[in-house]
Amino acid sequence: MKRRSFVQASLALGSVSALGGMVGCANTGSIPNKARVVVIGGGYGGATTAKYVRMLSNYQIDVVLIEPQSAFVSCPISNLVIGGSKTMADITTPYDKLSGKHGVQMVRDYVTGVDAAKKTVTLASGPSIRYDKLVMSPGIDLMFNSIEGLKEANTSGQILQAWKAGPETANLRKQLEAMSDGGVFAISIPEAPYRCPPGPYERASQVAHYFKQHKPKSKVLILDANQDVTSKGPLFKKFWADNYQGILEYMPQHKVVAVDAKASSLKFDVQNDVKADVLNVLPTMRAGSIAVESNLANVNARWCGVHYQTFESTQAKDIHVIGDSIMIAPLMPKSGHMANSHGKVTAAAIVAQLSDMAVNPEPFLSNTCYSFVNDKLVVHVASVHQYDAKDKTYKTVPGSGGVSTAPNELEGVYAWNWAQNIWADTLL
């Protein structure tokens, strides 16, 4: 019984391969046996790439996805956990379908080194893995050392970032629940570019909504290093004026230079200190640390330059960098949706390159980003980014894209369905 099925399997493999020798077409590619793509990072970018390399190669390219976490925890919607209308379970999706349904080999580990010459990555646990193509999607690195005292205050659990969704998301919620009515929540925002431009304003709105319902004497302070609200500004500011007057205060051009954990206060380059009961400090961001350590962050030592048609690094051949780590094209946000789009364009480019086919000359990217201003009302920003072969970059199409006319409940429904559908598109 065993022997027969082994022979049958061999026969099937043999006959298909024999046929392979007879078919040939200049515009048709075939994938060399045992081509292997290694993906670092199982977020929106990396998980999408892993799934779509498998799908677009008709399951012929081996894909290894290296991710230290046991499950995907979404940054989009995580502000609703902080606001109290969603739970950690709502934003968590296991990785098992990537392996079970799509045949992605999951490796739960960190990468400690990349050898671009030998084309190998080394895992924290010791072994090395060879690749034909490497995709780096490590997200962002929070530069705690850019703010004096922050690293210690974050390590002790006192001052959270909760910008990488996970335990800190739940802990920030706990801090808000523990805060007595009449307390102050302060969130500081670094200079753009940073992950998720509207995210800090959505978070402030969520906390203001929670305070309005449950702790009406409390205050939300937004301390923004930027000149003005960096995304959906008029929509946020109108909603705050109409709904969170006396609760939420927005202060632009406030650049945090130090934190005083003992006094629970923020220090600025110009203004007086601000004291708050719950501090949420977002430091300057850069490409994920493995990308920086691999010398791929060749723009201001912060972001990774890429050839936008394929997302191949401008620094190293056969290494593609996607998602929040890249040096963005004009008007391109650092968002989960955008990382998912990067992942698909990159997956198709890799399948084409490994199959000796021409790479898509006109890739494009879509982006939709929803922000909840309370537990039900939502505003969005949408954009389409077409590749411009002449200037070798992505450009938004004049007249396309835009924002909501006003916060509305219909988009609240769409926003939640967007999350469910993109989680499925990325992971299931």
Add this chain to the structure above:
Amino acid sequence: MVYTSISFVRFACALLLIAGVASNVYAQQSADALNQRVTAAMCANCHGTDGRTVEGSAIPALVGMPKDYMLLQLKAFKDGSRPATVMHQITKGLTDAQVNTIANYYANIKR
């Protein structure tokens, strides 16, 4: 009995060797087909992989949607005759060729 077993194994190994050397024909597809798949995949972020949404999604599934109907809707979003929350903004960013590719792709996937 032993002899038979060995010849089976030899035969199987020979086939495996052939398989190892040759390329996989079932991996073959045209560059055009690949580009069409990734163009259509730009809808999947919201409308689900291959146009299949999660259960209960208010965002419509695109799988198996008749091509003519989808072309009409996308055109109506683009010229503003069909009101929308985001689709009027997205469609204005797509070329006619991309719209056609998308409509064609989802029409040809079985529900």
